[in-house]
Amino acid sequence: MDIRAQVAMVFHLDKCIGCHTCSVSCKNVWTDRPGAEYMWWNNVETKPGTGYPTLWEDQGHYKGGWKVNGNGSGNGNGKKLSLRSQNKLDAFIKLFYNPNQPGLEDYYEPWTYKYQDLFDAPAGDDQPTAIAISQVTGEPMAIEAGPNWDDDLSGTTLYAENDVNLEGLSDEERDQLFEIQRVSMFYLPRICNHCANPSCVASCPSGALYKRGEDGIVLINQEVCKGWRACVAACPYKKIYYNWKTGKSEKCILCYPKLETGQIPNCFHSCVGRIRYLGVLLYDADRVADAMTVNDRALVESQRSILCDPYDPKVVELAKANGISDEFIDAAQKSPVYKYVMKWKLALPLHIEYRTMPMLFYVPPLLPVMGKLDNGRYENIMDGFFTSLEQSRLPMKYLAKMFSAGNEEIIESVMKKLMAVRYYKRSLELDDLDLVSISRMMREGNLTPEEAEEIYALTALPTTYDRYVLPPIQREEAISGTCSPELCKGECGLSFSESAKRGL
Amino acid sequence: MASCLFWLSWVSLAFPALAAGGADEGAALFAQKCAGCHTIGRGALVGPDLAKVSSWSAADAESAVKRMQKMAGPLTENEIDNLVGLLKDTKGGDRLKAQSEAAATPEVTGGEAGSAQTGRRLFDGRQSFANGGMACIACHTVGGSGSSMGPDLSGVAAKMGETSLLSACEQTAFKVMKAAYAQHPVTKQEALHLVKYFVSLKDNPETAATPPVTIYGVAGATLLMLVIAWGYRDRNGSARSKLHRR
Amino acid sequence: MIDSFLYIALPYLAIVVCVIGSIYRIRSRSFTYSALSSQFLESKSLIWGSLPWHIGITVILLAHIVAFLCPSCWQNLMSHSQVLLAVESTGIALSIVSLLGLLVLLVRRVTSPKIQSVTTTMDLVILFLLIFQVALGLDMAMRVHWGAFWAAGTTSPYVWSILTLQPDASYVAEMPLSVRAHILCAWLIVLLIPFSRLIHIFAAPFDYLLREPEIVVWTNPRRIESATETYEAQESKRHFVTGLWLIAAGAFLFSLGTVQNIFKFFFGPRLSQKEEEEIMEIRLKRLQATAEQRKLELEREASDYILVAPLSELTKTTGKYFIDYEMHAALAFVDDDGLPNLLSAKCTHLGCTVGNQVNGEGKIECPCHVSYFDIHTGVPSAGSPAKEPLPLLGWVLMDRQGKVLASQSPAGKRTGNVSADSLKEANVYIAKKDKEATT
Incomplete structure (x- = not known):
């Protein structure tokens, strides 16, 4: 066992309001410079939708x-992963x-817009306008797409x-999903997953x-990068971006200069819905590649089997032997991410079937499920509880495709637990529900009252320090220092500073 | 030395018939060493026509001959005197002619006589030169087949006498060849073969055309482009263009 | 002169600038070290530009390198007309393909506004240079033919002569214009490598073939203590692999040469007995000539006197050349009083041999840079490039029997007295003791 620590994340999609504050705060600090204008290290997509980049x-x-060599079935023994985008030889072509x-x-x-025209236009009968100009060519352009072009379904199906x-x-x-004005949707904020089995690194x-x-933060060394662009193709989440100006690729750095100075990453800190959680997970690095060779339906469980219990004395001992500090282990024990992913099993990885073992987990959205279509009318479900899962407006199949590689049982168990928490709390507050059915729900959702209180507390009432439990990643202990992000805004590179220029 | 020169020129003036008919050492030497590049009164080859040298002073002619040693190889004092004598002789051209008639087949001490067949093999590279020089076909053409780096050698035997040719093949004191063959001299025997081959071209000229490499090349280029087109036939278009309504 | 500059100075300048500049840029300015792909901005026509160009030029460059590094094996290979034909055709095909690629790249670069926004002047310079270079190569291949063959005996030894620090421009200085232009353009491109995007040639990622899929970097000293060994193991593995590559490449080239020599030893063409004897004879003669010359020199140095000429042969107007003890040219005249006048003929300016004709003012002229020297004092005229006088030499007059009649030291001190009668029969010598006196 090779125990490693990973700064992992949970996004609680039920709480996301799709305000893009995270995207903007990231853009302002990291990608507001030539060649990076089109990059959104953090972006928010509307689901169902085609996302960014398109599809x-x-x-x-x-x-x-990754793809599995062989037929992809079996328990993973003797199977090997290989990149879908290239092999070692055709990488050269x-x-x-x-x-x-x-x-x-x-x-x-x-x-951008020619704002100056608004001031410089000569007096005339018409209102002056600021036309759009391309940030690539500097010429006027017709806008055909944007980073969130399909936001809120964009008025079209x-x-x-x-x-x-x-x-x-x-x-x-599908028809049920797309019915105009009753369409159901949710938001999916995405940053780099800082995968445990990253295909970008391999490529x-x-x-x-x-x-x-x-x-466990995945980074690109800007001085070593030669702009071959293999990582852009190999990352299934398309979270690596090619800077067309400097000829180097860039990606989300999980604001490591902030983490190292005890601050919270931008997109986390600015999240108004408080949907984001950051914490340490311990995992067994030796078994990662093997765990990702199992068949699709078993992938979520397989990933969970790699994650280690930070209270297990054996794990702690091995972690210490591996150089992981006491503070890190302490943080791993208090980690909200561990609770969501392992203790309550509520948070699921996004598209685990890409087999990169993402370390960003999502609590699937419950809201669209809580209603049904009845005689063409939208009804709240007040009885029958779990029967609504089958007729939910956002089909379980759809959520399973995203969060459990098509395994609907996993999604259903998460949904049941989420609903059980909700109904349990409602029965406590309003006392308008049948206690027998509540306890049946709790049983089916595999939930105890204590656990329900805990989930409720961490979901609805967390403070900043409940959501972000980080060890001191002391900067003075790091070998390569970095300059302050505030000072280096608009420049490239992190441990060094170069203007965004092409070639010499 | 001056007296020696004087004597030589005097002898050649006084007894031209003797010089031409008998062992005219100067002319023989010229044919062997110099005729590859020079003539006397028969126009310029690679080097200039040396007819005018007869009006030079003996000392000038001698120093010129000495300078040429770096091309033609070391000469003995006696050989230099002979050559200067020939060059100073106003009838040098005639003596040369007489000499070449007298010695229609070049003499080689030892070894086999030249063979046109071997010459051809040497020319087109099927047989390599003993000292590792490049085959002639690398730069020369015969009957339109070969490279145009150097001149066409189809009619070279008509332009130069056999002795001159032999000398030219051996000395290789030409523009590009000088450096290229400095470390890889052509042996006398090989030169003989080559001369035979060049002479044989007079009677039965070759007309083999250069293989159409350009056409092969264009065909190959087309093939390569087709391979690229085939290999990338289903490359990605824009993802946006894949969006469609059901 | 111009040849030395173009084919010797320029290559060395290019190589030095390329090596130093590239190392500096790769090590110190590594953020600027990138392939600078523009596929992101425009990919539809790029496939018809980048792919043909890179595939074509990679193979062509490899062929050039093999031909340069192992000319003799290359030449042996090319001696087979089928191989030559195949290589030439492939070469033409690849250069057509790469030229097409370059033209597409050029058109794309000047027509697409997006690409223009990332185009630098150097990009265009390089693009035009490369088009020119490939077009020249293609032109040679199509019109001159068999370049793969004659390169082995001309340009390859030239490149070797450059690489082995014994530059010899004569291999290429007389080549046709297009070939010389191709060579010069190549050096120019080498020169520009560190200043342009061409630097990405050195980024070819061969490491990728052997490396593990995952890379983990530890920055925390706590962990590094335990990870040092792993890190060192990785580093040493990487160095080992790099070294292996280099050794393998070297061994490959070496074995090409060695195998070929072994092959030649057993199966190669031989010199006939006669030819070998001839060559050995010529060598022997040269050695003998050198030995004889040296012997003569020693003999001269050993003898007390060296004969200059009979006094009667000396004139006042035309000097008689002879060789003095130092093996330098010297001149002998006769004076009005009938006695000899000897002086060195080695010009004190740059060492040319001074002419022997005395002009109306009693001076002799050095033909190289027109210095005039007085034949009696050796002093140069005012304004001559030579500033020092020609040294005067002493002489000794002897009769036929070897009896010393008179002598004069270099300083001008005269001994002995001679009558006009005895002068007729006298010979002029130079004496060893005079030489020793001056040195």
Whole structure:
């Protein structure tokens, strides 16, 4: 066993209001510079929808992530993972032209407005306008897409209909999903998953990408990166971006300069819905690759089997032997992420079938489930409880595609637990529910009253320090110091500073 | 030395018939060492026509001959005197002609006589030169087949006498060849073969065309582009273009 | 002169600048070290530019390198006309493909506004240089033919001569214009590598073939203590792999040469007995000539006197050349009083041999830089490039029987007295003791 610590995350989707505050705070600090205008290290998507970049979940198109050699069934013994985007040899031909790399048109062409025209326009009969100009060419342009172009379904069913996760849903289920004005949707904020089995790292021809040993943050060494773009193609979440100006690739750095100075990453700190949790997970690095070779339906369980119980004395001992400090182990024991992922099993990885073992977990949204269509009317479900799962407006199949690699049982157990917590608390506050059925729900949801209180407390009432439990990642202990993000805004690189310029 | 020169020129003036008919050492030497690049009164080859040297002073001619040693190899005092004598002789051209008629087949001490067949093999590289020089076909053409780096050698035997050719093949004191063959000299025997081959071209010229490498090249390029087109036939278009309404 | 600059100075300048500049840029300015792909901005036409260009030029460059590094094996290979034909055709095909690629890249670069926004002047310079270079190569391959063959005997030894620090421009200085332009353009491109995007040639990621899929970096000293060994193991493995590559490459080239020599030893063409004898004879003669010359020199140095000429042969207007004890040219004249006048003929300016014709003012001229020297004093005229006088030499007059009649030291001190009668029969010598006196 090779016990490593990972700074892991949980996003509670029930609480996300889709306000994009996280995206903006990230953009302002990290990607507000030439060549990075189109990058959104943090973005928020509407589901169902096609996301950013367009159709990023379509791996038939982008060929990201891992595939299992062989037929993909069995217990994973003797099976090997290989990159979907390249092998060691054709990687060399792909240096010259990478057929799987998304282009600017798959994201959007960044633009600004000619604000000066508003002041400089000569007096006339018409209101002066500020036309859009491209931030790539500086020429006037027609805006065709943006980073959240399908936000709130964008007034059309085009984007929702093309959601890759709808595959396998019946027409009836789809129609129910897209009914105008009664459409059901939720928001999906995405940052880099800082995977435990990162395909981007494996794909980099120069070896510029690496996972930090202490906290598991995946970074690109800007001085080693040669701009071969293999990582952009290999990351199934499309969370690596090619800076067209500097010729280097960039990605979310989990604000490590902030973490190292005891601060909370930008997108976490600015989250108004308080949906985000940050904490340490311990995992067994030796078994990662093997665990990701099992068949799709077993992947979620397989990932959980790698994560270690921080109270287990044996784990603690091995962690210490591996150089993990007492503070880290302490943080791992208090970790809200551990509670959501392992203790309550409420948080699930996004698209674990890409087999990169993401370390960002989502608590699936319950809200759209809590109603049904009855004679064309939208009704709150007040009785029958779990029967509503089958006729929920957001089909379990759809959520399972996203969060459990198609395994609906896992999604249903999460949903049942979430609903049980809700009804349990309602019965306590309002006393308008039948206690027998509540206790039946609790049983089916595998929930004790104490656990329900705990979940309720961490979901609805957490303070900043409940949500973000981090060890002191002392900066003075790190070998390479970094400059202050505030001072280096608009420049490239982190442990050094260079202006965003191409070549010499 | 001056008296020696004087004597030589006097002898050649006084007894031209003797010089031409008998062992004209100067002319023989010229044919062997110099004729590859120079003529006397028959126009410029690689080097200039040396007819005008007869009006130079003996000392100038001698120093010029000495300078040429770096091309033609070391000469003995006696050989230098002979050559200077020939060059100073106003009838040098005639003596040369007489000499080449007298010695229609070049004499080689020892070894086999030249064979056109072997010459051809040496020319086109099927047989390599003993000292590792490049085959002639690398730069020269015969009958339109070969490289145009150097001149076409199809009619070279008509332009130069056999002795001159032999000398040219051996000395290789030409522009590009000088450096290229400095470390890889052509042996006398090989030169003989080559001369035979060049002479044989007079009677039965070759007309083999250069293989159409350009056409092969264009065909290969087309093939390669087709392979690329085939290999990437289903490359990604824009993902946005895949969006469609049901 | 111009040849030395173009084919010797320029290559060394290019190589030195390329090596130092690239090392500096890669080590100290590594943020600027990138392939600078623009596929992200435009990919539709890029496939027809980048792919053909890179595939074509990679193979062509490899062929060039093999031909340069092992000319003799390359030449043996090319001696087979089928191989030559195949190599030439492939070369033409690949250069057409890479030229097409470059043209597509150029058109794309000048027509797409997005690409223009990332285009630097150097990008265009490089693009045009490369187009020019490939076009020249293609032109040679199509018009001159068999370049793969003659390169082995001309340009390869040239490159070797550059690499082995014995530059020899004569291999290429007389080549046709297009070949010389191709060579010069190549050096120019090498020169520009560290200043342009071409630096990405050195980034070819061969490490990728052998490395593990995951890379973990520990930055925390707590962990590093326990991880040092792992890290060192990884480092040493990496160095080992790099070293292995280099050794393998070296061994490959070495074995090519060795195998070829072994092959030649057993199966290669031989010199006939006669030819070998001839060559050995010529060598022997040269050695003998050198030995004889040296012997003569020693003999001269050993003898007390060296004969200059009979006094009667000396004139006032035309000097007689002879060789003095130092093996330098010297001149002998006769004076009005019928006695000899000897002086060195080695110009004190740059050492040319001074002419022997005395002009109206009693001076002799050095032909190299027009210095005039007085034949009696050896003093140069005012304004001559030479500033020092030509040294005067002493002489000894002897009769036929070897009896010393008179002598004069270099300083001008005269001994003995001679009558006009005895002068007729006298010979002029230079004496060893005079030489010793001056040195």
